[in-house]
Amino acid sequence: MTRDELERELLAQPVRSLQYMLRRLSLQYPFLPEIVADGVFGERTLEAVMLFQRELHPPVTGMVDEETWNDIRERWILLERKLAEPRPVRLFPGQEARVYPGNEQEFLIIPQAMLRILARYFDGITADQADGLHGPASVANTRWLQRAAGLEESGIMDRQTWELLGRLYEMFVVKERKQQDSSRYQGRG
Template sequence: MLPERFLLGRPVRSLQTMLRAISRSYPFLPRLVPDGIFEERTEQAVVLFQQNFGLPPTGTVDNDTWDAVASVYRGVVARTRLPRSADVYPSPSFRVEPGGETLHLLVVQSMFKSLSHVLDEVQDAEVDGRHVDGAAANTLWLQSRGNLEESGVFDNLSWDLLTRLYAIFITRNRRVE
């Protein structure tokens, strides 16, 4: 049986979770396992937090300590979370024929422009929203490399392949599905 000073429950697990996240940015804090048990390691983390964030180092989590932990946690999460993704492809049925023009191509062309710096076969074409010249050639190149129908029409399948290449070569996101 645990001594009376040991606390159990969700608030303790929440505290441990926040302190664990904070420890990634402030390595002086131990990396806690959020188990919901307020034991010596959790108390040590609280004391270290209090000492380093201008609170009396009591090891007790009063309102001031809880508020400070929560505030630092929110700041750490805001600085370290992945940026929000944006859905920029208009719809599954969206397509641009060769010779067409649309503002939606600006994103596509910008992605091709980035890829042109790492893939020799991709042309460094204008970013102007027109599906001509380099943009059309890049679409054909993409379709040929992806075993898609080489129509030159930029469509949902072309978008899917382009975003995968962009994730691999530009953003280095290896979790491409």
């Protein structure tokens, strides 16, 4: 969604949008109550607006003028950027791409580096340089991965092997990182 589309959506249902933004902001600002985005400017919404104004945007009026709206919106946009998942990046070329033993490809540096990290979690991964050369250690690691998945042990880094590597990396490395991040964030609440 573009910024213009977002802006139109927010303005189409201003009370519901205000409630949604304030509810999301309560993740960062514990003094804000978690209100329901029902589209009715009731007591809970008034309370949330007044608390927002008291703590972040004086004076406390309970009214959402343009300045208050813009401050809530800007803080919400910053929070959404902070909480957003990182953009996925396509690291392996198309479906037909294959790196044969002895070949060199720059994009092979990424799976080699991923395998180096996965070696902390698995026995059988050979120490290798992340240099893009599909030499003996890189081929052995590719075969290890294929063997672990029950695939043909060709030593060729192809799309199927790459996707398996990606899943392992997400399960063991990214998962661990998410758990650390979430426990760190919860500790601040």
